[in-house]
Amino acid sequence: MSAVSTECASLRLRSWVYLGLVMGLSVSPLAISTSYAQEVERRSYAVPAGELGAALTRFAGQAGVSLSVDPALMQGRRSEGLSGSYSVEEGFARLLQGSGLQLQPVRAGGYTLVAAPAQSAALQIAPITVVGVSPQLASGERYAGGQVTMQTSQGMLGSRDFMDTPFSATTYTSETAQNQNARTLLDLIANDPSVRSTNPAGGRFEQFTIRGFSLFNTDVAFNGLYGVLPTYSIDMEMADRVDVIKGPSQLINGISPRGAVGGGINLVSKRAADTPLTEFTGSYASNSQVGGALDVGRRFGEDNRFGLRFNGVRQAGDTEWDHQHVDREMAVLGLDYRGERVRLGADIGHTERDTDAPQERVLIGAAAPIPDADRVNDNYAQAWSKARTEDTFAAFNGEYDINEDLLFYGAAGVRESDHDFLRHNVSIINEAGDFNVQPRDFTRDESVRTATAGLRSWLQTGPVSHELNLAASYFYMDFTNGGARYATGPSNLYDPVPTPAPGAPTRIDNEVYTENRFSGVALADTLGFMDDRLLVTLGARWQRVKVDDWTNGIKGETAYDEEKVSPSVGVVYRLAPEVSIYANYMEGLSQGKIAPSTSINEDEIFAPFVSRQVEVGAKYDRGDVGVTLSAFRIRQPAYETDAATGVFGPNGKRENRGIELSTFGEPWQGVRLLGGLMYIDSELTATNDPTEDGNRAPATPEYSVNLGAEWDVPAVRGLTLTARGIHSSSQYLDQANSKKIDGWERYDLGARYAFAAAGKDVTLRASVENVLDDRSWISAGASDDSAAGLTLSAPRTYLLSATIGF
Template sequence: MPAVRPLRLRPLLKLSLMLSLSASPLFAAVSYAEDTAARRSYQVPAGSLSAALTRFAGLAGVNLSVDPALVSGRTSSGLSGEYAVEEGFARLLQGSGLQLQPMGAQAYRLVPVPDGSSLELAPTSILGTTGLYDGDTYAGGQVARRGSQGLLGTRDFMETPFSMTTYTADAVKNQQARTLGDLIASDPSVRATNPAGGRYEQFTIRGFSLFNSDVSYNGLYGVLPTYTIDMEMADRVDIFKGPTQLINGISPRGSVGGGINVVPKRATDKDINSFTGNWASDSQAGGAVDVGRRFGEDNKFGIRFNGVKQSGDTEWDHQSVDREMAVLGLDFRGERLRLSTDIGHTERDTDAPQERVQVAAAAPVPSANDVRRNYAQSWSKASTNDTFGTVNAEYDLSDNVMLYGGVGARKSNHDFLRHAVSVTNAAGAFTVQPRDFTRDENVRTYTAGVRNWFHTCAVSHEVNLAASYFDMDFTNGGARYGTATSNLYNPVQTPTPSTAIRQDAKVYTENKFSGVALSDTLGFFDDRLLLTLGARWQRVKVDDWSDGIKGKTGYDEEKVSPSGGLLFKATDKLSLYANYMEGLSQGKIAPSTSSNEDEIFPPFISRQVEVGAKYDAGAFAVTAAVFRIKQPAYETNATTRLFGPNGKRQNSGVELSVFGEPLKGVRLLGGVMYIDSELKDTTNGAWDGNRAPATPKYNVNLGAEWDVPGLEGLTLTSRGIYSSSQYLDQSNVKEIDAWNRLDVGARYGFKVDDKHITLRANVENVADKRYWSSAGASDDSEPGLTLSTPRTYLLSATVDF
């Protein structure tokens, strides 16, 4: 579980709709007659008013709704001693022209002292428990203000010296995102590199591979399903750009371009009863239930259940998907102790899953526009079965010290009957060699830490010390069958495999990662200047056996990776930042398509330098970043089929993103990324200066929503996606064309009796274009072309009651 700063657990920020505001410098007295019995000792250091209020509300165990504009730039002298709750707030607010307004049991909001002016606040939903961030949604509702940063806790994006976007549950619902691959279509820094109808999902961030194994669940790696992650389980999705080793430690597959964290759902103080019926073309139909309750004194106990069942045919001929998901979340929020656990199970069966298309050295790039049928054999299949769980805890040892920890585990069984697609000539011919492939995985992961807040003179400190341990073992096995031939443009149905001609070796691999991290965030000038310094010691131990014989490519290495970030709040609306981050990654494993299959390579180091700016206009925000990431480059030689390192690659780029509601009823979400990806130090200098394969220069995403005037509840949506051309190989000879995609949709919300109903309709790839959407990733062990998804219709109806 990402360690969430206790002083920010309960007082979550909610932007208010301001009609008019005039703050008085005088303080209005508050009566404490009914509050004296609840007096207790508090220690809140002097500093920014926002930090002081957040700290006090967290310790007092109350919920506080704050408009950031009201407290921006204000300071507090802090307090020390015994106070009742409202008395303590009054002391902190003294001279600020602000006062507390009750909103119910143990819930307050901050308002200006009345002076004849009017103030109208937007409705808020403020809840205070680990992993729950309702009430801090940014204007427009698609992005959250606060994101989870593992070791560094949960922070507002304007106080984060990194590039990060946190998508909300509303964004997931309104996009009708069934999997993580559907959701990332909104982010220009992220691209899917595997077919949507394939065996598994895989992505790139800033041009570098990100595998599902590297997607964390509440800060714990390796817990979520290996191949596809269902979005119905997610309350938030944090997308972090750049190496994340300081944040959560080394990831199982060593992703360096960034990280993704899925935040589980929690019960809210309001009962949740929701059912969604959904349909996707060709004939996929199903439903999802979402039920949540809180109970006990002060609603301390919570339970949340999400379940999904969907099955049917997709747009591709003889392809069908059957998926099931069940996730149960329990939590306890006490005065000092916070506990949560999540238990989940997912199953997914796919008939005729698509594969990436590999291109032989002598063959030209195939024409994607001429691929009109599913080239996967009807007998091919993918069956995945994952059971996972986590337990997380936080305990406030004192007003200034918090202990936290988390435990996670997963057991998975995967069974595939597949065939590679490697085009050998201009006519699109390829050989079909069926392969039965099984993979069984066991994961155990642990983290524990302590966080301490204190001041040295005028400097604030947030010191974090954490240890982590990750243990994953997996067994691969299978068999090969006789070959046949087919064609990319005119697929040929081949007989169902029956008699194996060769058994694959049974390969058993153990990965053990351990680490200790220390960081300190120093605040200067009332926390307007924040300096984060940290380092993580990491040990990577990998061993493998083939048919019981220990391999020669295992290793046991360690490294200390330093990181640092600097953020300056130039104004209340503008933050400037810079960071340097290092990461140690597990070595690559040679793919099944290479001549040295399953060879394990040593770990490698990646480095990033980034500078950026964030502008928060209240109704919308704009962020910009300039970055450079370096790491070794890998390739599968086109002639020898030998996989291994070949030089280095450097990705230098610029990102620009925008989100929010700049005009009432008009919401934007998207941005642009430019990457200059260069190869260096290749063998004999053959490819030096070339562009790294599978890395477009430009990615552009822009989504817009419009609430139709005069038709309350009706919203029209659209999204455009563009990627420029990409090379397939380091020689820069073969290239796929630039592509663009247009999605449109609409939703209509209304109420019948006491039931809220939302109807949604989306059309993805409206023009039904066929194109190669990705050439894989240049650091990927299995490169290949990804075919676009045909025009797809999505319909859903949600009933909240």
């Protein structure tokens, strides 16, 4: 980069910072006259009819106030909603009409609900904060049916109702994970048609695609911070909810460690509620995995300001695959403080996961056809192979209300990880399914430091409202890769052959040390027109990506230091209280790809690249069912390992054009739906081989469908039956479109029964995944990185759990 361009970028950055500070200071009460404040006291609201708790939460979010309630008061109550111009008190009164409840101010901008005196003047209320400024510190209100929340965490933009969000997003609750016996993130994302797993369930690590583009666990954020969560597998017991955001999301959280562009996933940690919680869950997973999980929450001090939440898990035993054993442990402690102007949170966690005989993707040689998945009945991983991962992490966040119109927030996180693998590739060389077992000892040590800070302010300029956000972020990660190779032995995919455990190494791999530094400054303004029926978000993020690497202590030649300004625009318009339409344009800078171990240029780092998305959509919220329909287009460079030379590198560009439909809620009393479908038309252009131009990008199914349903059996109170179907159409393995895997389906069934025994709440759950025990290739890898290879479906798996509340 030239000195002139560097100076220009520096001047742009200083100008944005200065402009952001001026805007932030302009919202001081001294800059707004009293008469003007009185003029904007009333504003327009649109809240659809539905459950009372959902309606109140939505109104409080639109009004920018906090609301505290006892959930017991909400049960069985509904609201007719409202549409029109109201003051805060008038709006609450309209929503509460006929409910037997009334509003009670507790502080500036804060309210609670109590029973009306005519019903119970002596009723004592234990408030629970359900709406606040921070998505990290406030629990999201559950949508009808309890499977998703109405609000989605959006990083520097705060937490917003899904109807006021200019992109497609779904937030899954901890209840969904628990009721589905979801152990890791891989289990939970089976609900989303836009997300697919690209690594075996019994493998060394989890990896996904969103809208056809890869997303690693490192790209999964924790309370808005990247790189804090464990690298290879994320336990669901630590999450209160999981946000799945579609499309490039660098504006809201900054650049992710592996540069995910199809979307982002964010885990929100659990926090203690005002009601004491002590739950123990015993679990079983076939073949013989037995475990237990403890969830404890308490609040202390005046007004329950201090909170403690602990989640611990231990599960161990054999899986359905031969000689495969999994042992996982997790302990996460969540602490928080909620004052009138200060809110603080901290999470400290440690996880360990040991897997014997983990499965690998199946690589296909140039002369080999696609293997027959129906014939793969035994674990093709050697019994001596293993995966050992250990992660220790901590995250801290806080908010401070400088005044009623200006908020400061910040967060920081750290992680230390040690990973040790003894593995081998499964590279099929012929039609018979033969492959050579070459043991490889692979170690990886990681260290992460990350932080973000920002200002959020609200002001009014004439008829236009503004929510201004200024944020800065920094991410640092270093890691060391090392290992050794051992003598090979023959085996077969259909009839695995045991080979001796590795002895003396035949080759010591190079030790590769890499440092990643990502920094950025972002500025965004959400403008509200027509009483906020029209919301326009204009934003930009300056990003710098600096990567350095050393091999055996010698500085590498592929390091780089790049920077770019990425603009973003989002528009939402409320056609009616229950209907909104939206559009967005987003750009994202991503870290360059890294050549895989299967290429001859292993660990080569490529330059950063830019991805671009255009999306339009519509959302419908009936109060008890929500629907999002969107059409999108995402462009980015394509990468591939050349079959002839074995060199990994750029090979043209790819464009994914798609349509996405998602739905959730309880359309009929006692019947809940969750799922949707996605269609993608993926095309390659400007490839190294002109005959491949116009081909479909590999590992990208044309259709993906997920639909889950729950039914509360009327005749048996507390009994719920569940079912889910998942489908993906065929996928190509290579850019030449010469090899293809068939489409596949998976069906799951389950039931749960909730009851009280000896004064304790008990819930029993049973589910069967892959009821038909179908053997299929469910993924051809991740099309935009090095992960070409087939993923085998998990066999039929039985899951049982019992939760007891003390």
